[in-house]
Amino acid sequence: MQTETKKIIQESLDALLENDSFLPDLTDRKQAFASLSAILSTPDKVHKSFLRVPLDDGSVVRIPSFRAQHNDAMGPYKGGIRFHETVNEEEVINLAFLMTLKNALHKVPFGGGKGGIEINPREFSEKELNLISRKYVRYFADVIGPDKDIPAPDMGSGEREMDWMMAEYKKVHHGTPYLGSFTGKSVVNGGSLGRREATGKGVYFTFRYLLYDYVKANEQLLAKSDNRFAKTTLSLYDRPLTMAVQGFGNVGSVAALEAYNCPLINHKIVAVSDRNVTLFNEDGLDIPALIEFTKTSRGDLPSTEQHLQNAGIKAEIKERDSLVTLPVDILVLAALENQIHEGNMKEIKARIIVEGANAPTTAQADEYLSEQGVVIIPDILANAGGVIVSYFEWLQGRETQFYTEKEVYRLLIEKMQETMDMILPQYYGDPYALRQNCFIHSVMRLSTVIYRQGKLY
Ligand code: NAD
Numbered sequence: 001m002q003t004e005t006k007k008i009i010q011e012s013l014d015a016l017l018e019n020d021s022f023l024p025d026l027t028d029r030k031q032a033f034a035s036l037s038a039i040l041s042t043p044d045k046v047h048k049s050f051l052r053v054p055l056d057d058g059s060v061v062r063i064p065s066f067r068a069q070h071n072d073a074m075g076p077y078k079g080g081i082r083f084h085e086t087v088n089e090e091e092v093i094n095l096a097f098l099m100t101l102k103n104a105l106h107k108v109p110f111g112g113g114k115g116g117i118e119i120n121p122r123e124f125s126e127k128e129l130n131l132i133s134r135k136y137v138r139y140f141a142d143v144i145g146p147d148k149d150i151p152a153p154d155m156g157s158g159e160r161e162m163d164w165m166m167a168e169y170k171k172v173h174h175g176t177p178y179l180g181s182f183t184g185k186s187v188v189n190g191g192s193l194g195r196r197e198a199t200g201k202g203v204y205f206t207f208r209y210l211l212y213d214y215v216k217a218n219e220q221l222l223a224k225s226d227n228r229f230a231k232t233t234l235s236l237y238d239r240p241l242t243m244a245v246q247g248f249g250n251v252g253s254v255a256a257l258e259a260y261n262c263p264l265i266n267h268k269i270v271a272v273s274d275r276n277v278t279l280f281n282e283d284g285l286d287i288p289a290l291i292e293f294t295k296t297s298r299g300d301l302p303s304t305e306q307h308l309q310n311a312g313i314k315a316e317i318k319e320r321d322s323l324v325t326l327p328v329d330i331l332v333l334a335a336l337e338n339q340i341h342e343g344n345m346k347e348i349k350a351r352i353i354v355e356g357a358n359a360p361t362t363a364q365a366d367e368y369l370s371e372q373g374v375v376i377i378p379d380i381l382a383n384a385g386g387v388i389v390s391y392f393e394w395l396q397g398r399e400t401q402f403y404t405e406k407e408v409y410r411l412l413i414e415k416m417q418e419t420m421d422m423i424l425p426q427y428y429g430d431p432y433a434l435r436q437n438c439f440i441h442s443v444m445r446l447s448t449v450i451y452r453q454g455k456l457y
Contacts, residue, residue, distance in 0.1 A: 006041045007363075008439055009037060009040045009041050009439075009443065010037060010041075011436065011439075012436070012439045012440045012442075012443040012444075013033050013036055013037050013040075013443060013447075015432075015436075015440055016033070016440065016443065016444060016447065017029060017030070017033045022444065022447075023447065023448065023451055026451070026456070032451070032456045035455075035456050035457075036443075036447050036450065036456065039071070039450060039455065040071065040097075040100075040443070040446065043068050043069060043070045043071075043093050043096060043097070044069045044070060044071060044072060044077075045068075045069045045143070046066065046067075046068045046069070046089060046092075046093060047066065047067040047068075047069075047140055047143055048064070048065070048066050048089065049064075049065050049139045049140070050062040050063065050064055050065070051063045051065050051117070051132060051135045051136060051139060052135070053128065053131055053132055053135060054131075055124075055128055056125050056127060056128060063117060063118060063119055063132060064087070064117075064118040065115070065116065065117045065118065065136055065139070066087070066089055066092045066115060066116045066117075067081075067092075067113065067114075067115045067140050067143065067144070067149070067151075068089075068092045068093045068095075068096040068113060068114050068115070069096065069111070069112075069113045069143070069149055070093070070096035070097045070099065070100045070111065070112040070113060070114075071097075071100045071111045071112055071446070072111035073111060073446060073449045073450050073453060073455075074100075074103055074104055074108075074109055074110060074111050074445075074446065074449060075103075075108075075109040075110040075111055076110055076111060076145075076146070076147055076148055076149055076150055077096075077110070077111045077112060077113030077148070077149035077150070078099060078103060078108075078110035078111065078112065078113055078149070078150050078151075078152070078387065078390070078391075079095065079096055079099040079112060079113040079114040079115065079151065079152065079154075080095075080114060080115065080151065080152045080153055080154025080155075080157070080184075081114075081115035081116065081117065081136070081151045081152070081153070081154055081157055081161070081165075082095075082114070082115065082116045082117070082154040082155045082156060082157070083116075083117050083119055083121045083129075083154075083155070083156030083157045083161070084116070084118075084119075084120070084121075084155050084156045085118060085119060085120040086118075087116030087117060087118040088116070088118070091116065092114045092115065092116045093114075095114040095358070096112045096113050096114035097112060098112070098358065098359075098379070098380060099111075099112035099113060099114060099387070100112025100442075100446070101380050101438075101439060101442040101443075101446075102379075102380040102384050102387060102442075103387065104441075104442040104443075104445045104446045105380055105381065105384070105419060105438050105441055105442040105445075106384045106387075106388060106415060106416070106419050107415075107418070107419075107445070108384075108387060108388060108391045108415075109391070110150070110387070110391065113149050113150075113151070114154075115136075115140075115151055115154075116154075117132060117136060119132065119156075120156075121156045121157075129161070130164050133157075133161045133164045133165050133168070134164060134165070134168040136165070137165045137168040137169050137172065138168060138172060141169065141172045141173070144169070144181065145169070145173065145176075145181055146177055146178070146179075146180030146181050146394070146397070146398070147180075150180065150181065150182065150183060150390075150394060151165070151182055151183075152182065152183045152184040152386075152387070152390050153184040158184070159184055159185055159186040159189075159191060160186075162182045162183070162184045162185045162186075162189075162191075163185050163186050163189045165181075165182050166178060166179075166181055166182040166185055166189065166190070169181040169182065177397075177398070179397030179398070179400065180394045180397040180398050183195075183390035183391075183393040183394055183397075184386075184390060184393070185393070190393075190396075190397050191393060192389055192390075192392050192393035192396055192402070192403070192408060193402070193403065193404065193405040193408055194389060194405045194408035194409055194412070195386070195389045195390070195393060195408075196250060196254075197250075197254045198385040198386050198388065198389035198408075198412055199250065199251045199254070199356065199383050199385040199386040200250060200251045200252070200253065200254025200255040200256075200257075200258065200334070200356070200385070201254060201255075201258055201385055201409065201412065201413075202382065202383065202384060202385020202386075202388070202412060202416055203251060203254075203255045203332065203334065203354055203356040203382045203383055203385065204254075204255045204258035204259055204262070204332075204354075205258075205385075205413055205416055205417075206354065206377050206381055206382045206416065206420065207330070207332070207352065207354045207377060207382075208258075208262060208264065208265060209416075209417060209420045210233065210352075210375070210377060210420070210424065211233060211236060211237060211265065211352065212237075212264050212265050214420065214424050215233060215234065215237045215238075218428075219234070219237070221428075222234050222428060225428055225429070227428050227429065227430075227431075228373035229373060229375050229427065229428060229433070229434070230428045231373060232351050232352070232373045232374065232375050233352075233375060233428075235351070236329055236330075236351060236352065238266075239266065240266045240267070240268075241265065241266065241267040241268075241329040241330060242267065242268060242269075242270045242282075242327075242328040242329050242330070243259055243267050243268070243269045243270065243328060243329065243330040243331075243332065244269070244270060244271035244272070244273075244323050244324075244326050244328045244330070244331050244332070244350070245259075245269060245271070245272045245273070245332040245334060246272075246273050246323050246324060246331070246332065246333050246334060246335045246339060246360075247273070247274065247333070247334035247335030247336070247356070247357065248272050248273070248274045248290070248294065248299075248301055248334075249274075249299060249334070249335075251334040251356040251357070251383065252272070252274075252332065252334030252335065252356060253287075253290075253291050253294065255332050255334060255354075255356055256269055256272060256287045256290075256332070257287050257288065257291060259287075259332075260287040260288070267329075267330065268283070268284030268285075269284060269285050269287060270282055270283075270284060270285065270326070270328060271285070271318075271323050271326055271328065272285060272287075272290065272301065272323075273301075273320055273323040273335075274299075274300060274301045274320075274335075275300070275320070275335075276300060276301065276303045276320060277301055277302075277303040277317055277318070277320055278317075278318040278319060278320055278321075278322050278323040278326075279301060279302070279308075279313075279315040279316070279317060279318070280315060280316045280317075280318050280326070281314055281315045281316065283314075285313075285315055286313055286314070289311060289312065289313050290302070290311075290313060292311070293307070293311045293313070302315075303317065304317075305317070324339060324340060324344060324348065325344060325347040325348060325349065326349070327349045328349065328350055329350060329351055329352065330350055330351075330352045330353075330354065331348070331350035331352070331353045331354070332353075332354045332356055333353065333354070333355055333356060333357050333360035333361070334356030334357055335357055335360070336357055336360065337357060337358060337359040337360055338359065338360065338362055339357070339360045339361070340353070340360065340361045340362065340365045340369070341361075341362045341364070341365050342362065342364050342365065344365075345364070345365035345368050345369060346368070348365075348369060348374070350374070351373075351374055351375065352374070352375045352376075352377070353369070353374060353375070353376045353377070354377045354382050355376065355377060355378050355379040355382050355383065356379075356382060356383050357379065357383070358379045358383065359379060360379070361376060366433070366435060370433035370435075375434065376433065376434060376435060377434060378434055378435040378438055380435075380438050380439075380442070381419065381420075381423065381434065381438050384416070384419075385412055385416065388412055388415050388416070389408060389412055392408055392411060392412075422441065423437055423438060423441060
């Protein structure tokens with residue numbers, strides 16, 4: 001596991017070790033915390049295979065593939081399967097660890113898992129991808145399942161692959177319940193309404209709750225605090241704001257649309273970007289028109305004057321990577337990891353950063369910006385909407401009773417609000433940044449469960 005990951009666990013455990021009111025019954029605190037550190041900084045199991053796949057042209061390839069199962073103290077392992085050429089064992093283990101923390105933070109009764117297949121899916125035909133997906137399930141069939149380990153889509157995979165994989169699971173485990181074996185399936189195949197929008201909606205909700213609902217209810221309390229993050233939040237409350245959104249896919253476009261339609265905060269989205277371009281308009285971009293455009297362009301934003309003119313959209317075309325350093329109040333990162341780093345952290349002007357993507361801010365940039373009082377809503381807090389609705393999909397699959405879209409969103413927001421209400425009072429009362437706060441809460445919950453399960457001797 002990465003040194004960075006081990007450091008996060010150790011810092012959280014060190015903070016808890018000093019707090020005698022946490023697990024006061026422990027007889028030998030030092031030894032118990034050393035055991036916890038060992039348990040959390042290593043995955044339970046890592047499964048590997050080189051899938052043997054005959055291609056359309058008759059040749060045969062062997063494709064490295066992984067399933068990491070980090071920790072199942074809270075419930076069956078849960079996490080996506082990434083289809084990407086950079087997939088490797090260490091990355092899969094680290095992402096599985098983040099899933100353990102994310103589920104523990106939001107009290108989702110799952111552990112942490114992650115899978116990966118080392119391919120560029122664009123280089124394979126649909127038939128080949130179908131075979132790769134089914135071979136993956138066949139190879140890992142004994143270690144996955146509705147009560148063992150429940151995969152979901154990740155980068156490069158989607159509902160099509162989940163439908164194929166669930167069908168293969170059903171074939172291998174004929175006669176046993178199968179709807180809960182994979183989440184992120186199509187609705188006709190037992191998927192949940194609202195799953196696609198869940199992450200983007202949750203991302204925007206965490207921002208809105210932090211800057212509007214929570215401040216409205218606690219303004220006087222925050223005004224008395226000398227906490228630097230409370231000062232930043234108050235300085236932005238109830239005034240016109242500008243927002244930029246990096247990435248305009250499932251997460252970014254939905255978060256942007258939520259912001260565009262939100263009547264509670266006086267903000268405009270002045271910039272959005274994707275893999276090709278940044279679009280800027282100081283008067284605010286027409287987000288519904290941009291979403292309409294992406295429906296006929298394989299998801300891409302307009303990238304030429306002609307595109308903009310044809311779609312009737314007013315925007316200035318800027319260089320793709322210029323978005324993150326634009327003079328805006330809020331930055332939503334919904335594309336890739338490591339977007340704010342040592343090289344650009346000093347040029348960041350935004351005072352609130354919302355992490356829709358996983359790990360878009362490097363540890364160094366995170367530390368630097370937090371020292372400047374920038375509020376960073378971290379990935380494990382902001383982008384959990386996907387796994388929360390996956391949990392609802394799993395429940396619906398077990399009961400074979402399905403919720404309406406409205407019910408799904410209500411339950412999603414209730415769950416995320418519960419987490420925000422647990423985290424924010426402490427955040428504004430102590431010196432830690434929001435990320436450390438979230439990690440400490442996750443580690444606290446996990447440690448208590450592991451202790452109660454009698455595993456610290
Ligand atoms: P997506 O593939 O639908 O969209 C990604 C977007 O990022 C596209 O608009 C793409 O053009 C853009 N992009 C790619 N490279 C870029 C670059 N260098 N600069 C700017 N934009 C760039 O993916 P998604 O589902 O929206 O996921 C976005 C991120 O959120 C990923 O990191 C993913 O792991 C994370 N995430 C997604 C979910 C989910 O439920 N979809 C849940 C948790 C985390």
